[in-house]
Every structure is written in C-alpha cells, then in structure tokens.
Amino acid sequence: MISCTQRLLDLLAAYGIDTVFGIPGVHTIELYRGLDASPLRHVTPRHEQGAGFMADGYARASGKPAACFIITGPGMTNIATAMGQALADSIPMLVISSVNHRDTLGRGQGRLHELPDQQRTLSGVSVFSHTLHSAEALPEIIARAFAVFRSARPGPVHIEIPLDVMTQPVADTPIRIPALYPPAAPGEALDRAAAWLGEARRPLVLLGGGCVDAPDAARALVERLDAPAMTTINAKGVLGLDHPLNLGATASLPAARQLAAEADVVLALGTELGETDYDLVFDDGLRFEGRLIRVDIDPQQLARNQPADLAMLADVGSVMAGLLERLPSQIDRGGAAQVRDTRTALALRDAEDVAPYAVFLDTLRQALPEATIVGDSTGPVYAGNFLVDMPAPRRWFNAATGYGTLGYGLPAAIGAALATPERPVVAVVGDGGLMFTLSELATASDAGLPLAVVIWNNDGYGEIRRYMDMHEVTRLGVDLPAPDFATLAGAFRCRSVRVACPAELSDALAGSQAARVPTLIEVNADHWPVAT
Incomplete structure (x- = not known):
C-alpha cells in the first residue's frame, strides 16, 4: 500500500508529465512527500497565476501538458485567470489542488483557505473540475483528464484532493495506460467534402490551432487544392515561411473578408471561427456566401459562430489525410495569384496601426530566426499577429487571442524555455503588462534561462x-x-540593456543567448525608428 499522493506522482510520470509548477503551502505539503525522489521536475513560480501561465507556455511550445500543484482557496483563485486563458485557446493543463477535509466542505466554518464551493468556482475555467472523495478513484480521474488531452478538445482539468484523502492508503497496483484514438470522420462525409472541394472554382482553407500537430498534411492539402489559406494566430507557422498560398492571420481585414465572401467552398479546420481571430474590428462582418465545411474535435464548436453546410466531428489530421486520398491531382485555380492580389490590397506594412512596428518585428525575426516568440497584449504583438511569418508551428503565441489577459508573456515564455531548451525564446511584453507578473523574473533567474525579455x-x-x-x-x-527596469533587472540577478535602433536590438538579442540568466532589453517606444 502507498499513499494517495505517492500514487498521484507515479500516475503523472506514467502519463508522461515531466514538469510540475507549484508553490508549496501548508495544505499541499503531502503532494511534495516523495516528489524529490520522483522523475518529475519541480519549478517554483512566485505567484500561482505565473504557475498557470508557465504550464500554458510549456504546453504550447512542446505539445505536452504540464501539471500545477496549487493550494486551497487563494491559490486557486490566483490561477483561475491563467486557466481561463488556457480554456479559451484549448491548451491542456492539469491543475492539482488541495481542499479542506471532506467533513468540513460547504459548512462555512471559517477554516483556512475555505471557499464555499471550490470545485464549482473552478468549474467555469475548466474542461471539468472534480473533487476526489476516495484515493481508489484517482487512476480513473487521471485517465479522464488524459482522455480529454489526447482525444478531445483540450483545456485545463482541475482535480482537488481533500486533506484527509491525500494520506489515504491505496494499493500499489500496476498502472494501465489506455491507447487513445481521437474520433475520425466517416467515409461518407469525407466523400462529400472531397466532391465539393474538387468541384470548387474558388476554394478557401481556414487553418486553426487544431492543425498544429499536422503541418505536413495541412501544406499538402492546401497545395493540392491550390487554395488561398488563412491561419489563426495559434496556427501561425503551420504552412512554414513564405508559402505562396498563405494569407496568415488576416481574416479580420477587408480584402481578406472579400476573398472569403467570394469563395464557393470554405474548409475550416480546427478553428472556432471566433472574434479574436476573425473579427478584431468587432463589426461582425465576416460572411461566407459559399458552402462551409467545418471540422473540429468538439461537437459544440461545429455549431458556433458560423453555420456549416457539412460538419465533421473528427481529428483534423485524420480528415486532412482522408481528403488527400480522395482529391484528384492538383487543379490550377490560380490560388497564388489570389493571395498576391489580396496581400497587395491589404498593404499591411503601410497600415497605420501596423507600420510603426514593422522594423522592430523584422529585427526580432532576423536576429533569432529559430526563436519561439511569446507575447503579451502589447502593440508589437498585435501587429506581429498580422505581419510575422514563422518557419514552424508552436513558435508564435500570445495572450492577444481568446481571454486576452495581461501579464501572460513573461511566465509563458519561461514555460516555453523550460519545454524547449534547444531553442531560443523571446518574450515580447509592454511595460504595463510586465508589471502584472514581474516577480517571475526571479523564477527565470533561478532556472538560469537565457531568456530575452x-x-x-x-x-x-x-x-x-x-x-x-x-x-x-x-x-x-x-x-x-x-x-x-535596469535597476529591477539587477535586483533579480538579470542582465539589462537599453536599445535605440535595430542594430542595437539585434546585438542584444544575440548576446542574450550567451548568458546564463535572463536579459531585459528595453525599447523606448517613442524613439524607435519607424523606417530603416
């Protein structure tokens, strides 16, 4: 027999969790019993919101969920914002919390960290939230969490363990991990979709975050259709750099919307068709006049925002593979010419709210072309969502989509850097947003991350x-x-540098990778050159 918490550590390792973000507290010390001897790496943020954002960045960069160990009450309300961002963007995250003894729950006795109903409070920012009433049920609940992560629309899962359940003994039986396969579309639906697409004269493809694990199939499908493609922000990089059929995340802009309205068949893959990707001007102006085919892992998404003519509840990768098997050889539909004409009409680098950041973004990409760039809600990031192209998926993400929270950039970049130590990571933040989670500089410094902020x-x-x-x-x-910020950087044992031109920014970014601590690179927005 072993304790419930030891069983938890064994289950997490068996399911492939390798990193836990958590701040030890009086109600979570049992979660830490034996953690030092387990294969799990523990990272201590300076705030529970930072823990959630780090787990979010870790998952976006690596494609694997991380876990968070969070105390009862204030720890959970602190992490709720990060869970809301992850839920909005379909990011897997396993949040393990403590909760008071079972016989005290809901009694309002004023116990330490007590909430009237912690599980219900967190259910609004979770795919599901569960109170573990028996240690024997733990394997089942962990299996449910990973069924969501691996075969459904992912998001945060919250499991709270009462203090008296943490120490319950449970049999140390072999751990069985099921092989999980997501749903696949029936042949009849694929046949119909392939027929519509094969007959189309002006098809359009919309690539969402559900495509990031199948970039080769996405590229092959777009090329087979010779169709213009728009991506969401979270799908940036799916088509690689400078693809002639890629219009990027421009669906909110007039010329791209005109192209969408003229399409006779629109294929929407793994995208909710939501406001922060398709209606950033907030006028509800996106219209599809042709047939709309939607593919999503979540049945409810298939009925939201835009009505479909054909809807498939399926894994996007399997649908793309099925369509490629059914579609005829490539038909010349002039897709690249449509993209060129649309890009000319968009004139992105001349747009008033984008142009001031073009030189900055060019410098960033040229200095560290393989970097993962993690953004907060700030002007250069908003512009970069339109302008920046990436060589691969999972290299550009930020909090400008979905929930849109400030303070995301720094801790999410820390999570990304921990997940992909072989790749440079750059956090792009505003001075206002950085103040929300400034304390996480200490976490980055402790970890010795060569992070450019x-x-x-x-x-x-x-x-x-x-x-x-x-x-x-x-x-x-x-x-x-x-x-x-220079003084603050020193206090956090970080490097700092102020830059005034592209050459200085490029040198600072290159220099950041030779350091064993984060480098704060401060750009004075009022004096940054708009043109080279």
Whole structure:
C-alpha cells in the first residue's frame, strides 16, 4: 500500500508529465512527500497565476501538458485567470489542488483557505473540475483528464484532493495506460467534402490551432487544392515561411473578408471561427456566401459562430489525410495569384496601426530566426499577429487571442524555455503588462534561462490610450511612468540593456543567448525608428 499522493506522482510520470509548477503551502505539503525522489521536475513560480501561465507556455511550445500543484482557496483563485486563458485557446493543463477535509466542505466554518464551493468556482475555467472523495478513484480521474488531452478538445482539468484523502492508503497496483484514438470522420462525409472541394472554382482553407500537430498534411492539402489559406494566430507557422498560398492571420481585414465572401467552398479546420481571430474590428462582418465545411474535435464548436453546410466531428489530421486520398491531382485555380492580389490590397506594412512596428518585428525575426516568440497584449504583438511569418508551428503565441489577459508573456515564455531548451525564446511584453507578473523574473533567474525579455516601453497602457483617443474619451489611468527596469533587472540577478535602433536590438538579442540568466532589453517606444 502507498499513499494517495505517492500514487498521484507515479500516475503523472506514467502519463508522461515531466514538469510540475507549484508553490508549496501548508495544505499541499503531502503532494511534495516523495516528489524529490520522483522523475518529475519541480519549478517554483512566485505567484500561482505565473504557475498557470508557465504550464500554458510549456504546453504550447512542446505539445505536452504540464501539471500545477496549487493550494486551497487563494491559490486557486490566483490561477483561475491563467486557466481561463488556457480554456479559451484549448491548451491542456492539469491543475492539482488541495481542499479542506471532506467533513468540513460547504459548512462555512471559517477554516483556512475555505471557499464555499471550490470545485464549482473552478468549474467555469475548466474542461471539468472534480473533487476526489476516495484515493481508489484517482487512476480513473487521471485517465479522464488524459482522455480529454489526447482525444478531445483540450483545456485545463482541475482535480482537488481533500486533506484527509491525500494520506489515504491505496494499493500499489500496476498502472494501465489506455491507447487513445481521437474520433475520425466517416467515409461518407469525407466523400462529400472531397466532391465539393474538387468541384470548387474558388476554394478557401481556414487553418486553426487544431492543425498544429499536422503541418505536413495541412501544406499538402492546401497545395493540392491550390487554395488561398488563412491561419489563426495559434496556427501561425503551420504552412512554414513564405508559402505562396498563405494569407496568415488576416481574416479580420477587408480584402481578406472579400476573398472569403467570394469563395464557393470554405474548409475550416480546427478553428472556432471566433472574434479574436476573425473579427478584431468587432463589426461582425465576416460572411461566407459559399458552402462551409467545418471540422473540429468538439461537437459544440461545429455549431458556433458560423453555420456549416457539412460538419465533421473528427481529428483534423485524420480528415486532412482522408481528403488527400480522395482529391484528384492538383487543379490550377490560380490560388497564388489570389493571395498576391489580396496581400497587395491589404498593404499591411503601410497600415497605420501596423507600420510603426514593422522594423522592430523584422529585427526580432532576423536576429533569432529559430526563436519561439511569446507575447503579451502589447502593440508589437498585435501587429506581429498580422505581419510575422514563422518557419514552424508552436513558435508564435500570445495572450492577444481568446481571454486576452495581461501579464501572460513573461511566465509563458519561461514555460516555453523550460519545454524547449534547444531553442531560443523571446518574450515580447509592454511595460504595463510586465508589471502584472514581474516577480517571475526571479523564477527565470533561478532556472538560469537565457531568456530575452524585450520590453516595449511606452510609459503605461499604450493600446488603451489609443482606444480612448479613438473614442474621444479623456485619458485616465493609462499614463503610468515605467519603473527603472535596469535597476529591477539587477535586483533579480538579470542582465539589462537599453536599445535605440535595430542594430542595437539585434546585438542584444544575440548576446542574450550567451548568458546564463535572463536579459531585459528595453525599447523606448517613442524613439524607435519607424523606417530603416
């Protein structure tokens, strides 16, 4: 017999979890009994929200979930924001928390860290939230979590373990890991979709985050159809660099919307067709006049936002493979010419809200072309969502989609750096957003990460200033003098450098990779050159 918590550590390792983000507390010390002797790596953030964002960045960069060990009550309300971001973007995350003794739950006795109903509080930011009432049920609940991660639309799963259950004995039986296969579309649906696409004169493909694990199939399908393709932000890089059929994440813009309206068949793969990818101008102006084929792992997504003419509940990779088997040889539909004409009409590098960041983004990509770039909600990231192309998926992600929380960039970049130590990682943050999770510089420093943290410093909340000016609202609460980041970097045992031009930024980025600590690279937004 072993304890429930020892069984938990064994199960996590058996399912392939290798990293746990957590802050030990009086209610979680049993989770730490034996953790030092397990194969799991433990990382201590400075705030539970940071733990959640790190697990999020870890999963986006690697494709594998991480776990979080979180205390009862305030620990869970702290991590709720990070869970909300992960839920919005379909990111797997296993959150293990403590909760008070079973016989005290819901009694309102004022016990330490007590919530009226912690499980129900967290259920709104989870795929599911479960209270473990018996140690014997633990393998079943962990299996449910990984069934979600591996064969359904992923997201955070929360399992809370009462203090008296943590120490319960349970039999040390062999761990059985089921082979999980996601759903596949029936042949009849694939036949119909292939027929529609084969007959189409102006097809359009929409690639969402559900495509990131099948980039080769996505490329082959787009090329076979000779169809323009738009990606969501989370699918950036699926088609690789400079693909002639790739329009990137431009679906919110007039010329791209015109192309969508003119398409006679639209194939939407693994995308919710949501506002932050398709309606960033917030006018509900995206229209499909032709037939819409939707493929998603979540049945409810198939009925949201845009009505489909043909909907397939299936793994996107298997559908792409099935369509490639059924489609005829490539038909010349002039897809590349459509993309060129649309890009000319878009004139992205001349757009008023994009052009000021073009030189900055070019420098970033040229200095570290293989880097993973993790962004917060800040001007250069918004512009980069339109402008930046990546060589592979999982190299560009940020909090500008879905939940849209500030403070994401730094801790998510730490998670990405821990997940992919072979690849440079750059966090692009605003001075305002960085202050939300500034304490996580200590975590990055402790881990000895050669992380480049590029701060776009405009003394406050620049994007909100712009919105206030646009809507003729008097500025209030947005002009916030930034702290002395160089002094703060020293206090956190990090390097720092201020840059004023592309050459200095390029040198600073290159130099960051030779360091064994994070490097804060501060850019004064008011003096950054708009043109080379």
